[in-house]
Amino acid sequence: MVKRRGLLLLASSMLVAGLTNFASAQNKEVVIGVATAMTGTGAATGQQIAAGVKLAVDEVNAKGGINGAKVRLLVEDDRTQPGGSVNAFNKLASSNPVVIMGPTWTNFMLTLAPIIKRTEIPVFTSATGTKVTDPDVAGGWIFRAAPPINKMIQSLIDYASTKIAPKKAAIIYSNDEWGKSGYDAFKSAGFAFAAVETFNFGDKDMSAQILKLKAAQPDAVVVWNSLPADAGLVTNQLRQFMPDTKIICSNACAVDEYYALAKAGGEGVLTVAPWVPGITAESEDWAKRLKASDSHAIVSYTSAESYDAAMIAMKAIGSQAAAEPAKIREAISAIKDYKGIVGTYSFDERGDGLHGGTVVEWTDGKMKPVSATQ
Numbered sequence: 001m002v003k004r005r006g007l008l009l010l011a012s013s014m015l016v017a018g019l020t021n022f023a024s025a026q027n028k029e030v031v032i033g034v035a036t037a038m039t040g041t042g043a044a045t046g047q048q049i050a051a052g053v054k055l056a057v058d059e060v061n062a063k064g065g066i067n068g069a070k071v072r073l074l075v076e077d078d079r080t081q082p083g084g085s086v087n088a089f090n091k092l093a094s095s096n097p098v099v100i101m102g103p104t105w106t107n108f109m110l111t112l113a114p115i116i117k118r119t120e121i122p123v124f125t126s127a128t129g130t131k132v133t134d135p136d137v138a139g140g141w142i143f144r145a146a147p148p149i150n151k152m153i154q155s156l157i158d159y160a161s162t163k164i165a166p167k168k169a170a171i172i173y174s175n176d177e178w179g180k181s182g183y184d185a186f187k188s189a190g191f192a193f194a195a196v197e198t199f200n201f202g203d204k205d206m207s208a209q210i211l212k213l214k215a216a217q218p219d220a221v222v223v224w225n226s227l228p229a230d231a232g233l234v235t236n237q238l239r240q241f242m243p244d245t246k247i248i249c250s251n252a253c254a255v256d257e258y259y260a261l262a263k264a265g266g267e268g269v270l271t272v273a274p275w276v277p278g279i280t281a282e283s284e285d286w287a288k289r290l291k292a293s294d295s296h297a298i299v300s301y302t303s304a305e306s307y308d309a310a311m312i313a314m315k316a317i318g319s320q321a322a323a324e325p326a327k328i329r330e331a332i333s334a335i336k337d338y339k340g341i342v343g344t345y346s347f348d349e350r351g352d353g354l355h356g357g358t359v360v361e362w363t364d365g366k367m368k369p370v371s372a373t374q
Contacts, residue, residue, distance in 0.1 A: 030066055030317060032057065032310065033074045033092035033100040035112075040080030041202050041229045044257045044298065045104060049126070050075050051297040052306030053101050055290050056314070066318050078103060080202070082111040093119050098323045099313040101125075102142075104302060105226050106132055106178040107201070113137045122316075122329045124309035126302060127226075128152065128251065129178050133350040143332055143351040145309035145342075146301075147274050149181060152251065152357035156272040157189045159359045159371045160248050164270065166220035170195040170213045172206065172234060174225035182224030182250055194218055199234075201227065210237050220246040228252050232261025239265040246270070251357075255300045259362060266362045274357050275301040275342040276367050286341045301342060308340035312353070 034053050037046030057073045065071055074095055076088035085108045092100055093115075099122050102109055106129030113132075116123050117139035124142075128149040131137050160166070169191050173179035175198040187193070195216035197209035213221060221242070223234050231252040238247060247269045252258060254273035259266045277299045278284045286307070287299045297303060315338070316331035317323060335353075338345040345353035359371040 029070045029072045030314075030323060031072050031074060031095055031097040032313065033076065033095065033097040035076050035078055035085055035088040035092055035100060035102055037080040037084075037103070038075065038077035040084075042080035042105070042227055045228060045255070045302055046078070046080070048255075048298050048300050048303040049101060049104060049306040051290065051294055052303035052308075053310040055293050055297075056307045056310035058293060059289075060311075060314055066314060071314065078108065082108050085112055086115065089115060093121060097121060098317055098325070098328060099124065101306060101309060101313075103127065106181075107176045107226075109142070110137065110177060113139075113142065116141050120325050122313070122325060122332060124306075124313060126305045126309070129181055131177060133352055135350065138351060140333075140351065141329060143309075143312075143347065143353060145305045145312070145345070145353055147354045147357050148350075148352050149178075149251075150185070151355055152272045152274070153182065153185045154189075155357060155359055155371060156248070156270070157186060157191075160220075160270060161189065161191075163370075164220060164246055164248065166191075166218070166246065168194045168216070168218050169220045169222060170197075170216050170218035171222040171224065172197045172199065172209055172213060173223070174198065174227075174230065175200050176226075178226045178250075179224050182222070186222055186224075191222070193222075199225075199230070201225075202230065204233070205237075206234055207237055207241075210234070210241050213238075214241045218242075218245060220248055223247060223249045223253070225250060225252050228255050228258040229261060232258050232266075235262040235265045235269065251301075253362075254360060254367060255302060256298060257300070259365060267364075269362045270359065270370075271362075271367075272357050272359050273301050273367060274354060275304055276358055276360060276369055277301075277304075279358075279369070283341050304341045308342055308345065311340065312338060312345060 036049045078085035078088040102123045102125040104126045106127045109127040126146040249271040253271040320327045336346040360367040
């Protein structure tokens with residue numbers, strides 16, 4: 001353990017040393033923005049993003065910043081609304097940030113994509129919808145610090161098909177790009193759903209849809225949406241009407257926030273996560289640092305991905321002689337084999353940095369890995 005901690009500290013020191021290449025004396029500070037939900041139904045998730053970025057910024061500033069230039073963090077609340085994300089992004093863009101950390105929800109990022117292309121500011125996101133980093137959508141300005149859903153969903157489908165092997169499945173998904181992508185993936189994989197229902201982002205009552213699912217008498221129900229609060233609500237209502245039915249869920253169910261809402265209803269739920277807290281000594285050490293910086297911070301793949309994204313962004317900034325967005329974009333694109341908390345990042349031509357996930361099952365209040373992808 002001592003040896004591993006020593007290696008971790010050495011790697012951290014090397015990263016901060018790399019930041020000192022940022023050679024522009026007139027830059028007294030570097031601005032990094034965060035556009036995320038600090039209020040509304042997605043506040044718990046948005047606060048995880050802000051906490052992860054803040055820890056990264058604090059650690060870099062504590063070691064002198066980027067070549068003596070302190071990093072100033074600006075956080076704008078999108079209120080868990082697509083329109084709010086536009087307002088938050090525009091406000092940040094007016095402050096001349098070098099990089100912006102965007103929302104984690106696919107529909108929000110797709111709403112922002114035309115604005116991101118127009119402003120030409122590099123943006124990181126943990127939104128996993130396939131279209132988010134499509135070159136025609138992103139224009140090369142969006143970078144993903146999470147595995148794309150097509151990579152994660154296939155591992156979940158493979159596991160569910162062979163280990164759960166439902167004879168009659170049903171699905172309920174959010175009526176947006178993210179939800180439809182999950183439905184299409186399962187259908188393409190050969191899942192013949194006996195019943196299909198949808199709901200809208202932030203709905204509070206899905207009992208009518210669930211009663212229709214119940215009428216089909218499924219032995220497994222797929223829940224596919226992006227908001228943990230919605231996933232928790234659907235889980236509780238499914239357990240009310242179909243207590244013994246197996247639930248297969250999107251990564252909205254792969255955070256502690258979800259289990260806090262679903263409680264005992266979350267037991268046995270199968271889902272997929274980019275990362276599981278405490279799976280390595282390095283991630284365990286990072287989790288302690290996060291809690292030490294903010295006792296209210298939630299240790300999750302969302303906060304860890306956001307920390308990694310901020311560190312990668314600052315590494316890219318530090319490699320350039322001036323804070324020019326196009327140069328920083330090129331520097332991010334060139335990053336390969338960067339060892340972060342969540343995994344090893346190598347950015348491809350789309351801007352995707354991670355390429356695998358872990359299938360997990362909630363057991364005794366914890367996510368237990370049952371299968372991993374590379």
